[in-house]
Amino acid sequence: MAVPNEPGSSATFAAEATAPGTAAARFGRFWREWEAQLGKKQPTPHFAPGSTGDFQMSARAVTAHDAVIADVRSESLISTYTSPPRQGDEQVLMHVVRRNAWRFARPREGEHTVPAGHFMLQRMGPPTFEQARRTAATVLIVPTAPLARLILDRLITGPASSAEMRLLLGQLQLVEQTARDLTPAGALAARNALLELVEGVLRQQADSTEPHLGPALAQAVKDLADSRLADPDLSPSMLARELGVSVRTLYRAFAAVEDSVAGYIRRRRLEQASLELLSPVGRPSISELAAHWHFADSSHFIRAFKSQYGRTPAEFAQTDTGDEPDTHPSRRA
Structure with missing residues (x-):
């Protein structure tokens, strides 16, 4: 090519x-x-x-x-x-x-x-x-x-699977999603971030303190978190360790995309729980969902669910419209 x-x-x-x-x-x-x-x-x-x-x-x-x-x-x-x-x-x-x-x-x-x-x-x-x-x-x-x-x-x-390659893959996905809307200056910045991350792969140490790498790091965090949602050890510190950056760097990257690591994990777990509530067969109980998706207890799960969807899990499961949450990665914040 x-x-x-x-x-x-x-x-x-x-x-x-x-x-x-x-x-x-x-x-x-x-x-x-x-x-x-x-x-x-x-x-x-x-x-x-x-x-x-x-x-x-x-x-x-x-x-x-x-x-x-x-x-x-x-x-x-x-x-x-x-x-x-x-x-x-x-x-x-x-x-x-x-x-x-x-x-x-x-x-x-x-x-x-x-x-x-x-x-x-x-x-x-x-x-x-x-x-x-x-x-x-x-x-x-x-x-x-x-x-x-x-x-x-x-x-x-x-x-x-290395931390440096995860950062690069996160940036690749981000550029693919946004390339059509980039201005010439934005396209140049995206290309420069790719070069920086490829150099990080070659040196086996990505410089995640560079401000233009924040979105790539945030995307890499999301991808890794999505693959570990059922893991009881999933946390900002675990994600930072897996990606070879400090927790502070992780928080700074998410601040750049107006999100929080814990908030993202909670939202994605609730999305997965909502899909299980819509299942026509083998629907788990509220307490089973709370335990599986690592909420402190059923009450905590119900409060978090209602805050996100405006309905309790029981009300959500009984709805006639079957409003299913949008869980497609390219459309999530």
């Missing part, structure tokens, strides 16, 4: 290259779609499918300044890419694999198989063999300049 020469605020891209035809023809259609939709002509990387190569993949992407975030799904990819570097126009490519595995190889680096839950980061330029079948990944492309000294010509791999 290539980044436009003259970055604007943001753009979107969607293409599917799975139709019948040769691998080279599918690749060509993919790149023509890229240029047509983003409106920026850019020489493409050289694609060498070879005698057994293939190129069947789809992608949806957003841009922020000269950074690209893409949801890539590969049905069958067997190929070698080269990207002849041009002065001032080099790029860093990161794959965060979400399903199955993506295999990368270079003559001097050997082979790296990156399974789901892991990432691979490289500077584009040296020829790289890639193979991916029925694989899904989040792909990030950013300028090389601020990161070159840390990457050199290496293929860098690691788990996506």
Whole structure:
């Protein structure tokens, strides 16, 4: 993938290259779609499918300044890419694999198989063999300049579960959700935050004191809290420990998004409890819900529930309208 020469605020891209035809023809259609939709002509990387190569993949992407975030799904990819570097126009490519595995190889680096839950980061330029079948990944492309000294010509791999990667993934999600509404200045700030966080991954220590990283940290906290809502040990201190930041830094990040860590956890637990109250079968009792979602007692749970929904749990369960709370992450505060 290539980044436009003259970055604007943001753009979107969607293409599917799975139709019948040769691998080279599918690749060509993919790149023509890229240029047509983003409106920026850019020489493409050289694609060498070879005698057994293939190129069947789809992608949806957003841009922020000269950074690209893409949801890539590969049905069958067997190929070698080269990207002849041009002065001032080099790029860093990161794959965060979400399903199955993506295999990368270079003559001097050997082979790296990156399974789901892991990432691979490289500077584009040296020829790289890639193979991916029925694989899904989040792909990030950013300028090389601020990161070159840390990457050199290496293929860098690691788990996506580290504190630094969680911060980066939080920022990726945030940019994907807001890219279409960003001003040019906002897009540049979002891109700079991505560069800062990628550097944190490379250094294995993200500088979470930077003010522009607050929203990314808050998003990472929310994602981690959502995965641990039923954990009795879930707390600001546990989240801070898991993300490698201080509790004070955690509170400061949430203050920037006008929320509190404890308030977010309580609201999400109540949302989950409300869904259980709407279940037509196997509905738990109020005391069971209070215990499962770690409220001090039934009275505390009832008060918190009524404060959030304007009705007691019993009244909520008996409603005829079935008003279900909106629990979609992209629409939560």
